[in-house]
Amino acid sequence: MFDGREIRGFAGDTVASALLADGEPGGFVSPMSRRPRGVYSSGVEEPNAFVEVTAPWFEPIRPATMVNLVDGLTVQSRAGVGILPTTAVAPRPARHQHRHVETLVIGGGASGRAAATITGGRVLIVDEQPVVMDPPPNAATLTSTTATGIYDDGYVLCYQRDGGTDVFHHVRAARVVLATGAHERPLAFVDNDRPGVMLASAARTYLERFGVLAGERIVVFSTNHSGHDAAGALAAAGAQVVVVDPATRTGPATERLRAAGIEVRLNARVVATDGDPALTGVTVSAADGQRTAIPADVLAVSGGWNPAIQLARGLGIGLRYDEQKTCFVHDGSGPEWLTVVGRAAGNVPASFPLWVVDEGDDHEKYVELQRDQTVADVAEAVAGGLTNAEHVKRATYIGTTIDQGRTSGVLTAEIVNRLLGWAPGAQGPTNARPPYTPVPFSALAGPDSGPILLDPIRVTPMDAWHDAHGAVYENVGQWKRPRYFPRGDEDMGAAVARETRALRTGVGVLDASTLGKIDVRGPDAGVFLDRMYTNRMSNLRVGSIRYGFMLGLDGMVFDDGVAMRLADDHYVCTTTTGGAAAVMDRFEEWLQTEWTDLRVYCTSVTEQWSVVAVGGPRAREVVAAAGADADLRHDAFPFMTLRDGTVAGVPARICRISFTGELSYELHVSPWHAQHVWDSVMAAGEPFGITPYGTEAMHVLRAEKGYVIVGQETDGTQTPEDLGMAWLVNTGKGDFVGKRSLVRSDMLREDRKQLVGIMTDDPARVLMEGTQLIADATIPDPPAHMLGWVTSSYRSEALGRSIALAVVEAGRGHIGNEIHAVAGNETVPCRVADPVFYDPEGTRRDG
């Protein structure tokens, strides 16, 4: 169906060939002026005939010359731009395919097939048409496949349309042969855009490939022998043909036609067309200026040929102008793995040098059919001072079209050259960039569409349990972590209040499996860690744990974590969840590029250990009841130490680490046993009201203790001293990453932003994270001086009010002072406080 009208065709027909066979010369309009238009070409250079496909797949806009008929195909004519549907439409399904070949031949015409035949190794031919005639037996062939771009080292992207399915090929070729042929050039004359005016080669293609004679009375306006030869073919098929040739002398092509009884008018030009609106006649002027009218239903135009080398232009190839052929050809430069052959290499007919017919009003001579731009529009741009074809393109939009200027580019450049008094070829068409023809985003995405886009989703072994117990998740990097576990109709605030209260008064359990973990082994493991951390790790006792910072070379906090010493030559280091890969990369970079003499190797074990963190005043009882075989009493199991043993009958490393300030045990177990250990802990904790908690409660609990989260309190511009944690920096131990930067003059400024607490005067007011802090209650005129910003902000159940952490200029010296938070147009009065809000003496840590 075309615009609601049923049209029949054959397998292999395009919408364009079917319309012409149906006797329809027009059926389209131009986008700006709504001028009636018809099929102009037989390929991707089509500037007029566009359709929207609505069945059996959806596509907003495509040239009718490139839509092959299938049963039930439904299209609507479209002008200018496609319209996205207002309701969701499934995109064309697409997959990706990677291919490696010795030779990729782009174009399955005669010269492409010849190039494929003479080469060895794996050969692949791609062609944008659905059929390649007589493909050589040594080559694989992909049809309906357009090479959309050629990139470094023979990497070529090819877009294949297989009916309603797309395949996007990533081809790596040792050699690329460009056999993409050439595009015929139109001529500019008055009313050269009527339905029935088309490229001469297109009229011939419709006849010889599709079996469609586009008209009965055909005038051929041709500057070169290919147009003349097309005239001969059309006449032989039964059309009445007259050839209009601007050349002043006869040549072999003209002789052939005259011998066949076909009229050829030399030294003549088409100066105007008539129609209603489709073409009914053509006005021809002779050398003496005399005009005659010739009735015609098709005007086939050939103004010369442009080698189709757009694909190679991004590779730094040069072009040179060929005067005989009036076109730009590849000058032979470019990468050695690229070869251009056939018509793409300039094997095109010589052409009489004509681009614009002088007679008539330039406002009626079309140069860019898809933008309704005329010779007069180009002249206006030049009169405005533009001389470069690239500038004329931007001013007129000529070439910013679906066919990317294939029918307008060289023509426009020659008009500009002539207006400036420059020789033909002084400048050529604008630069070409991929994609060669439009590619739908669905093809580029391929299988990467739907819920899993470009990143994997990572979950812990307890994920199914969390989900079954109503967890609301948040993303932490690629991980899905429970943020809170609402009961009944609790919102996040209510759930977090309950979870934090449970942890501080009874016992809570957190899935901490996502924390980064790196196994560090070797005789120089301690030396290595001394250089990576701010503190000394080489003197850590076996069985002990130490918290440390890692800095960048610029002295700023990069990540934090604990190092656990398992043996003289064996540590496990933890990192933040989001920093695990970056820390691992950094360890490897230093070992491989600088400290190659250190005997140490690192292994990422983030996913090899699951972590069940049990915390709260009743934690010891619960861990014991869960079957831990270690002596958990404080004297036997001090803070920041670890024990290897069993819990619930499975091997476990039990660590006394606390991120909440309460008594806390982290159970590190194999992921295989993690759910079992979690279940055992839940069962053991039931009499104590054990409460699973999520990342939101965890954030509040640590904030109450003034513990920083790297990436929350830090943004890459804080030093340990800024955070009030200079005690972690051991300057006596020798060089470590970042040490030199810590004594840069800028690092010793008194007004550096320091970590502090913020208490709003109104205890119910919870500030937004990122809130700016200023000195005065009235917001000054810009630029206002910003003292700092809020890094974390919550409602604290333990304190019964809001708390916030912030970084503030010389903040520690301002504890107790007034400060104001900017909230929209108003300010919120606050006070600078110590960042440790809860249990500052740390009495709760040992239970």
Added chain:
Amino acid sequence: MLLIRCPWCGDRDEVEFTYGGQAHLAYPADPEAMSDAEWADFLFMRDNPKGEWAERWMHAAGCRRWFNAVRDTATHRMISTYRMGERPPS
């Protein structure tokens, strides 16, 4: 999409690698002896030539080894790759 010759794995697509900036910048022997200006020069200043220069790459999706490369910044052509600790091939 460059084709990069990892010294251990052979020719692999560019997306398998991460980039490591200028090569042959040894960590200073005595950072304490450097002035702030000298230290800043080491930390932040890098060459930016038009033409061939030596840079570092890491085969992140493969063997995860660091190595050096000579690339022409004007033509984007990879000229050679060689192991960490070696000098560029002449």
